[in-house]
Amino acid sequence: MNLLSEITAIVQTAGPLLIDRFSADARPADADAILAAIHANDDAVLALIKEPLLAAVPGSGWVEDELEGGDLPPGEWWIVDPVEGNINHIHGMTDWSVTATLVRGNEPVLTVVHLPLTGDTYTALAGEGAFLNGRPLTVSAKTSLAAALVATGQAKPGESAETFQQIGRSMTAMLTSSLVVQASVPATLRLIQVAAGRMDAFWQYSDVRSGLLAGALLVREAGGTVTDLTGKSWTLTSPNFLAAAPTIHQAALDALTKCD
Known part of the structure; x- marks a missing residue:
């Protein structure tokens, strides 16, 4: 075996x-x-x-x-x-x-x-x-963020007020840029949907490893792009996270960075 x-x-x-x-x-x-x-x-x-x-x-x-x-x-x-x-x-x-x-x-x-x-x-x-x-598995082939299903969520209870404010601003940005926005937990169950091509992007303001590592590997191996919110490759020390189909990753990144 x-x-x-x-x-x-x-x-x-x-x-x-x-x-x-x-x-x-x-x-x-x-x-x-x-x-x-x-x-x-x-x-x-x-x-x-x-x-x-x-x-x-x-x-x-x-x-x-x-x-x-x-x-x-x-x-x-x-x-x-x-x-x-x-x-x-x-x-x-x-x-x-x-x-x-x-x-x-x-x-x-x-x-x-x-x-x-x-x-x-x-x-x-x-x-x-x-x-x-x-x-x-293969990630979505969508090319328009306006047609995308995207998601976010809090990583754990008791996040800082600043993090909650970032989440709120980012959801507003995505609500005006994408088709549908979900906010739920856990992150892994959203990331498997991105890897499977059912959803198009997931972002989170967090460095909690356990909720992101499994999904990060699945999305990467399914052909997706995984970065932080500056566009740099995501690592265990990154303060935030974005996993998306490569064809809409830049558009999602642009929408999220404008809200900061």
Whole structure:
């Protein structure tokens, strides 16, 4: 079994567990209940997949805080979100997944995004393409931002007032420049749509690694363009993020930079 197949199988083992823990009727009553449910989900999944992932890549490290940003030390590291979109899972909504991304030299080199409710699995290897259930993915061929479906969202609770203001200004700019704007979480579930060509662009004011790495690799490998909001290639130290079909990337960049 090759490494991608092995990692895919490990990530998919979390599917039945999360489906069993999922209820469409879930309605946590307050912030304490929300945090307790989120931590319980995370702990349950990590108990299942953490050790197998580490064993699959001997010597690899594990990033404990999924909300961290910035460069990693030398070597290979796992960036894992045990329930990407956990807030949706515990409120009975369907937009959630399990993600595992291997980072080498501060570049994502392998990723698996599994959606247990649909059974879909998105995978990518650096230099070898992006796939949905083994079928190649290709980004949108649209050439007009005016016809584009675009999306953004906050990276985590408690962002700064400045970040919230940037998000608001950017949404206004895109509402006047594109066809439809979505604002939702998690980022990964918007980025898989960009990689699949169903959506055309996603941007975010954030350096949170776990929500962006998997989607960044998928979009790049599907032929998309991934930069920061100055147009430079996106890295783990970039303060913001834009992934788009190459045919509308510059137009999206222009619209977003005018709002700052």
